[in-house]
Structure formats: C-alpha cells, structure tokens
Amino acid sequence: MERQLAAFMAVYETRNFSQAARQLFISQPSVSVQINQLENHFGVTLFERNGRRQVQPTKAADQLYVAYQRQQLEWQTTVAQIKQTAKHAKTNVTLGFSQTTSVELLPRVMPTLLAAKQYQFTIQTMNSAAILEGVVNRKLAYGVIEKPMLADYVIQTELPGDQLVLAGNPATNLWLLREPGSGVRHYTEAYLHERGIVPEETLVVDSNQTILGLLAVGVGKTIMSREIVPEKVIKRDIGPNYQRQFYLIGVDQQPNQQLAQLRQLIEAAVRD
Numbered sequence: 001m002e003r004q005l006a007a008f009m010a011v012y013e014t015r016n017f018s019q020a021a022r023q024l025f026i027s028q029p030s031v032s033v034q035i036n037q038l039e040n041h042f043g044v045t046l047f048e049r050n051g052r053r054q055v056q057p058t059k060a061a062d063q064l065y066v067a068y069q070r071q072q073l074e075w076q077t078t079v080a081q082i083k084q085t086a087k088h089a090k091t092n093v094t095l096g097f098s099q100t101t102s103v104e105l106l107p108r109v110m111p112t113l114l115a116a117k118q119y120q121f122t123i124q125t126m127n128s129a130a131i132l133e134g135v136v137n138r139k140l141a142y143g144v145i146e147k148p149m150l151a152d153y154v155i156q157t158e159l160p161g162d163q164l165v166l167a168g169n170p171a172t173n174l175w176l177l178r179e180p181g182s183g184v185r186h187y188t189e190a191y192l193h194e195r196g197i198v199p200e201e202t203l204v205v206d207s208n209q210t211i212l213g214l215l216a217v218g219v220g221k222t223i224m225s226r227e228i229v230p231e232k233v234i235k236r237d238i239g240p241n242y243q244r245q246f247y248l249i250g251v252d253q254q255p256n257q258q259l260a261q262l263r264q265l266i267e268a269a270v271r272d
Contacts, residue, residue: 007034073255090120096131096143112269129181146183164242168221175199176222188223
C-alpha cells in the first residue's frame with residue numbers, strides 16, 4: 001500500500017503521470033498500475049484521464065490526499081519529537097542559498113544561526129530554480145533565492161535585496177550570462193528585452209566567481225549585484241527596476257516545530 005500511496009501523492013501533486021514516474025524513478029506504466037490498484041482498493045476513481053498529459057483529481061482524491069498528508073505530518077512530528085528526547089540531539093537542517101545570497105546574506109545570517117545550538121546545518125549553493133526544487137522535494141528545509149518563484153505548498157517571504165548593475169567592459173560585444181534557472185539570468189533577460197538588445201556574442205558561466213574573474217581581466221560584461229562587483233571593475237547603474245528583493249522559501253506547513261521556528265530565526269537574522 002505504501003508504494004501505491006507514494007504514486008498517488010506524486011500524481012496528485014504533479015497532475016502528470018510522466019512527471020510522477022520521474023520523481024519516483026519508476027516507469028509510467030508502473031505508476032498507472034499502482035494508481036489502478038489503489039482505485040480498485042477503495043472502489044473509486046481518483047483521477048479523471050481525458051487523453052491529455054495532465055490529469056485532474058476527483059473529490060475522492062482530494063479527501064485521500066488531505067488524509068494521507070495529515071497522517072504523514074503526524075508521523076513526522078512524532079519521529080521528530082522522539083529524536084529530540086535524545087541527549088544533546090540536534091535537528092539536521094540543509095539550507096539552500098543562491099550564489100549571490102550566499103555571498104551577501106549568508107555571512108550575515110550564520111552567526112545567529114550557529115548560536116542556536118539545537119541545529120546542525122549543511123549549506124548548499126545552487127541557482128534559484130534548483131533551490132525551489134529542493135524545497136518542493138523536501139531535500140532543503142529552506143532556501144534563499146533571488147527572484148519570486150511559486151509552487152504548490154511553498155510559501156515565500158520577501159527579504160531585503162540588492163541593486164543590479166551593468167558590470168564590465170562597456171565596449172565589448174560579449175555578454176556573460178548565468179545559466180538558465182538562476183535569478184540573475186532572469187533579470188538579465190528582462191534587461192536585454194527591455195532595451196531591445198540582441199547580444200552578438202554570449203558566454204554562459206554557472207559561477208559568479210568565474211564571471212568576476214573574467215570581468216577583472218576585461219573580458220565581457222554582465223548584469224550582477226552591485227555588492228559583489230569589485231571596485232576596479234567598471235559598473236553602471238541600470239535603474240530602480242533592477243532593485244530586487246530576495247526571497248525565503250519553505251513548505252507552507254512545517255510539521256517539525258524546531259524547523260518552523262527556524263524560519264523566524266532566519267528572517268530576524270537577515271533583517272538585523
């Protein structure tokens with residue numbers, strides 16, 4: 001029954017049998033079989049299949065999803081409480097920071113977080129899209145990203161942000177672009193579109209540190225946070241539209257009380 005319920009939860013959340021199969025690392029026919037087994041067990045139809053890729057849950061599916069999610073949350077809370085009874089037990093927490101926020105916010109936040117002795121932290125640096133995926137898949141407790149991104153069962157809180165500038169050699173035709181999915185790439189594409197710029201040359205680089213190294217030797221230009229551009233690199237203001245916020249994201253119902261309190265701790269540390 002656990003396999004069938006796992007397949008059900010994946011299909012319900014993705015509305016797609018193929019995506020559910022990828023999440024579960026099984027074939028799409030296997031997902032279909034497990035859903036059929038569950039429907040036969042309960043004697044109801046859980047998903048309306050209209051021949052398109054997307055499926056729609058029935059009222060029975062809505063009831064089952066809420067009930068099973070509640071059961072999972074209660075179980076996770078019980079397990080967490082048992083673990084906390086152990087002497088000197090700590091809650092393992094993995095946080096995701098985008099490349100820019102890992103430089104601008106992380107050093108400011110960590111002293112406060114490390115002072116909270118009940119947590120054992122692991123920090124991962126990745127782009128905004130990867131952080132959102134990590135939060136959705138429960139691989140990250142919380143993430144700090146550079147652009148607003150929405151997903152079911154995830155809430156985001158605005159945090160103080162930064163000002164983007166045009167940095168680098170203004171005469172060059174080479175644009176240094178972050179990879180798709182990064183916050184800076186999102187704003188770079190908006191800037192280029194707004195000004196009707198079609199770059200003659202581009203170089204995609206997935207590391208701010210590498211881009212800074214290129215700018216330092218006069219190679220290329222890019223959109224980047226003013227806070228991390230070295231003084232010797234030429235930078236030009238691009239206006240208030242590129243004064244952006246950062247965002248703290250996490251699941252909307254955190255069953256672990258210590259992790260729920262951690263959200264407030266992160267917000268307070270950033271705003272201090």
